[in-house]
Amino acid sequence: xxxxxxxxxxxxxxxxxxxxxxxxxxxxxxxxxxxxxxxxxxxxxxxxxxxxxxxxxxxxxxxxxxxxxxxxxxxxxxxxxxxxxxxxxxxxxxxxxxxxxxxxxxxxxxxxxxxxxxxxxxxxxxxxxxxxxxxxxxxxxxxxxxxxxxxxxxxxxxxxxxxxxxxxxxxxxxxxxxxxxxxxxxxxxxxxxxxxxxxxxxxxxxxxxxxxxx
Numbered sequence: 001x002x003x004x005x006x007x008x009x010x011x012x013x014x015x016x017x018x019x020x021x022x023x024x025x026x027x028x029x030x031x032x033x034x035x036x037x038x039x040x041x042x043x044x045x046x047x048x049x050x051x052x053x054x055x056x057x058x059x060x061x062x063x064x065x066x067x068x069x070x071x072x073x074x075x076x077x078x079x080x081x082x083x084x085x086x087x088x089x090x091x092x093x094x095x096x097x098x099x100x101x102x103x104x105x106x107x108x109x110x111x112x113x114x115x116x117x118x119x120x121x122x123x124x125x126x127x128x129x130x131x132x133x134x135x136x137x138x139x140x141x142x143x144x145x146x147x148x149x150x151x152x153x154x155x156x157x158x159x160x161x162x163x164x165x166x167x168x169x170x171x172x173x174x175x176x177x178x179x180x181x182x183x184x185x186x187x188x189x190x191x192x193x194x195x196x197x198x199x200x201x202x203x204x205x206x207x208x209x210x211x212x213x214x
Contacts, residue, residue, distance in 0.1 A: 032138040032145075038069075042128040042135075049128075055087040080143070085170035098155075099123070099130035105154045112201045113150040150202050159205035175203070 035045070043050060045061040052059055058079055066074040092098075103122035105111045121133035129135060131147040138145060158164065165175060179193070188195055200208065 029140040031140070032135040034139075036136050042126070042132075046128075049089045050093055052089040053091070055082060055084045057089075059089070082146075083173045083175070084168050085173070086168050093127065097125060097127040097130055099125075099127075102130060102151055102154050110154075110206075111150050112153050112206065113148065113199075115150075118148075153202065157205075159203075159208075161204050161208075 039045060045065060046059050047061075048057065049059045060076050060079055063074055063076055066076070099122045102111070103119065106115045106119050106122070118133055121129065124130060124133075131151055132145050135145055152168070153159070156167075169175060187193060
């Protein structure tokens with residue numbers, strides 16, 4: 001019996017062994033990194049994304065799909081409420097892989113926020129990974145893998161704050177930075193706040209002027 005068990009374990013891939021170990025712990029967080037080794041196509045689990053036309057759609061996999069591999073009880077929480085109220089996955093999927101488009105904006109210095117390390121993820125041939133970057137390295141579910149506003153503004157570059165905000169966000173979402181207090185208009189003109197106008201670009205665009213707000 002021991003010999004047979006060793007043969008079975010030896011036949012498992014490293015990724016499958018990792019899942020078996022996680023199941024044994026019975027408390028391991030969900031790992032995209034681990035699951036993408038077994039099912040590299042994002043739509044294998046998130047099949048409903050291809051037809052989704054609303055930001056409120058639940059695009060998480062059905063429990064029945066998880067039970068194909070996981071024999072123990074599996075529960076999937078409802079998705080968190082996002083600040084984005086209007087988004088059409090199906091429409092954006094028709095454009096294919098947008099990674100080269102975002103990469104070009106980063107390379108040209110036209111990306112409207114500090115890009116950090118996103119450029120290294122933009123050589124991907126996976127369309128989903130163009131906006132949901134770093135999933136292949138993620139050991140836990142995180143909002144960090146969601147697109148940044150600056151990603152959207154690469155193509156949707158007609159900024160007319162605050163009117164353009166409601167094209168994607170609902171009116172009740174609080175988008176103002178914490179330093180935009182009621183006295184902000186008076187304080188920021190003194191120069192004492194040390195504001196860097198480049199950090200304002202993601203909301204106001206690169207060519208905004210004082211008259212754009214006053």
